[in-house]
Amino acid sequence: PQVVSARFECPSCGNIINVSQDDTSFKQPTKCGCGRKGKFRLIEKKLIDAQKLVIEEAHELLEGGAQPKKINVYLHTDLTSPLTEKRTNPGTKVLITGIIKELPIMTRSGSQSVLYDLSIVGNYIEPIEEDFTELSIEPQELKEILDLSKDPKLYEKLQLSIAPSIFGHERVKEALVLQIFGGVRKKRDDGVITRGDIHILLIGDPGSGKSQLIKRMSVVAPKARFVSGKGVTGAGITATVVRDEFTQGWALEAGALVLANRGYCMIDELDKMNKEDRDAMHEGLEQQSISISKANIQATLRCETTVLSAANPKFGRFDPYMPISDQIDLPVSLINRFDLIFAIKDLPDKERDKVMSRFILKLHQNVDSSKEVPIETGLIRKYVAYAKQKCFPVLTDEAISEIQNYYVKMRSTGVEEESKSVPISARQLEGILRLAEASARIRLAKTVTVEDARKAIDLMQYWLSELAMDKETGKIDIDKIASGITTSERQKIVGVREIIIELENKLGKVIPTDDIIKEAETRGISATKVEDSIEKLKRSGDIFEPKPGFISRL
Template sequence: MEVDEQIKIFREFIEKNYYPQLLEAVRKGQKYLTLDFAELVKYNTEIVEELLESPEELLKAAEIAVKEFDLPKRITKFTIRLQNIAESQKISVNEIRSKHLGKFIWSEGIVRQKSDVRPHVTAAKFECPSCGNILNVLQLDKKYKEPTRCGCGRKGKFKEIAKELVDGQGLVLEESPDDLDGAQPKRINVFLKDDLVSPMSERKSSPGSRVRITGWITEIPINLRTGGKSTKYDLVLEANHIKPVQDDFSDLQISEEEMEEIKKIAYSDNPIYALSSSIAPSIYGHDKVKEALVLQLAGGCLKERPDGVTTRGDIHILLIGDPGSGKSQLLKRISKVGPKARFTSGKGATAAGLTASVVKDEFLGGWSLEAGTLVLANKGFAIIDELDKMSKEDRSSLHEALEQQTISIAKANIQATLRCETTVLAAANPKFGRFDPYDLIANQINLPPTLINRFDLIFPIKDMPNREKDERTAAFILSLHKNPEKAVAPISSELIKKFFLYVRKRIRPRMTDEAIEELKEYYVSMRNSGISDEAGVKSIPITARQLEALVRLSEAASKLRLGEEVTKKDAQKAIELIDYCLNQIAKDA
């Protein structure tokens, strides 16, 4: 198809479907117009086929078509962006290859790293001092190009008279953890320019955000340190449109049969037991811990007050126990059924790896922000094993993330606040490796009170010799070796995952007066009873944080039965768990 024909088709399409939107964009001072790909498919399939094969050329034709409308003279450039590209054009980050060069595709992933916005020269004009000839040079590479020769025969030393600048920014897009199959996550550099780096658009692509980027693949030569270019090339996704995937559970697809199964679980006599018995069927005992993990997977409700203050809905749990007590196995199991879960070990973790860091940007130069585990697990689960093995300085970086659910960073020339609405499940060992049976458990927790206080529930997991219990545990473990199928959960992992995705996304129960009264009575009695004065609970004082933890646990209990209201019974379940934890910590090991 000839270029004139392409321009004509785009002009007619915009005039018929998008003329009011074009005028509105001009009135607002916007320099872009977003077209719907599905509407273009209905209008002309031939031009769509060409667009998918040669997006740069076709989009330039569309921009020329816009200029043919009677627009103000101040608008010299108007960008066309396309959204809702066909599902067939989706290419995962780990599947992008050289065969996709120049093709119009879209990919989804998590923003791992983000550079500063910097002006880029796209074209420069030079004047020949000898003959006055004007030479245009396109700037396609990283290195600034000057003309080497003029038509009059002159070589070198041309005078630069003008240059075109666009704002540009680099992102590193990492494939989503949901798509990983036990391998290292793949990454691709993404280049944004013009309105895609405006302050409004920048909020959509902060590190840790999940985004859907539409664009085309280009290659960038790798310059060797010794000079010259390498035979290898870097692939870059040049973005045309970026859309935040606001809800990390937006791809939740539940069939009618699965919905019936979910209702069957929720409306059973004891949904918390049905789910807890399926959480880790190969681990014997720890019933209270499993119940708490079920409530953590359901989560409470995030609340935003009119004054802008938010109260987190995520439930944080800490397991402190003897080696070999099954803590790590419970953590691994939650990493399989929890949404967007990321597992890390505290032994090799640093503050930068958990929160965020400023790194040297090789793609565009300068410094860029790289998200850590807690930011990447935004709206999901961060599971930290061996928390006590982290250094004191690195652990202190968790304080803001656990309570405010943000990560503030001010390093190099970057000041930023990243969202970190993450549920944290952590495990640690006691101070001396194992619990001392002759000392209070609270005295053996090798973590600072400022960090402990941010966890809603703390479970000591003891491994004490008990003949009757040991016989049952041994019989259970040995029977699994004989018949591994005995460890099959009553509810499948897939259904458990969908159950919790559903209740986290769709169910928002309200507190009732009966539940409020029950929680208030317990909180006041605990504040005024002797338990908070005991030596064992001095490091875990009863504060307003525990009251908010009670509310979150009550809401989670209500969610399990798909309840619209938090009842007195839900409040009692929350009280039961908090009371159990406090009593365990206040006792001798």
């Protein structure tokens, strides 16, 4: 609340003095008509609702290294009501009509400075860029959308239109189309919420086009934010608490994930982010909320955001002779939260290189060739918005049995063998469900059919066979992604630990490494596997090396 006028009473003569409060500081009368000077009694004040916003230039309007200019906006009365508050949520693009005023800047001593600050007293606010729920669709556009939904080649057209200037990566483009449509968010009676957003991680060699794909998706998707790993902090990606000059208290400032609520957040160079900053993303990816408990503020911010990330392999480029999963330098707890993970490899191939180089050179020769796409970007944005507003597909019994059969079949392959590996977990099952719902949403269908379920299963099987394959058993083992160690590796570590305990009983506390290797070879574990297991046991703190060539249990 802000005081706009105050009434004072003179203690001597009872005269009522009205004082208008136009300035930033509270004004009192200095003198009464009866000649009295000094303190006057406040009897009444008129209050109105007031709010301060800080608006800054849109980043796409900036040139070179220019910093975005900021200006304070003061809103009063009806512009601060709960109905209009949605228009002024952090991250919204707005058009403000108002009067520019100059405010004096005060020095630390309390005197007025020679400098003045400009601010706007707002009269009207109009949101320019809304999320998909508020995007308006004209009758002509609605007719185009409904005609497009009946097109039998809709999937292929969307795939071609999503990134026309990027060659290849058909499977990745197919996944990105499903991602922008997303699954259905479900809120149950017991308060449990299941996310509908599909998170995708692209890991690829430099120059493989993943950054261009992400940049392009930030243009195609309605309400998208683009951030790059090295230039972002944990506070910048989630939320932080800052001192508010207007209220002189603490205020929350939202980061990229919160600002992209009900939209899309594109994070490039994920592997270049600091560990602490990456850890801040965990809650936002799975629980879809950001909890803050700093200063005197305890708050939970909504973060219903779809995340598309890109990263480079551990050594900069994929080694074709090493398993792909061993070359991902990201914590398993973060990798586990992505529904789809794609390895984009740049391997020399004469025929493919010839076609790709021709495609790129033709693109440079004819700059407008990328405009010759089946569906233009503006229509894709409107189509996605309409699908998300109106379409909430429900699973059919046939689709449920198709997904269930795949899940049970995959799980049973791990039980049949001695290794007892876990090929797939409930997280992947929910991932298949979201992909199937997105596939149905593309057609604006009310139900998820068997074809949608098969499309989702096909995509899931594709990335699992690339990244979660255990090269020793030749079977898919989700532990490779979920914990970083396959079941077969874990069994070897357990075997080596048992050998160490047995030898300790025979030889004493200090055990020669050669004896462990000899004993392990009799049990069918090779010397290199033993050395790897010993190294992992050292790292976990189970054993240590008192002198070279000898180990002891802690």
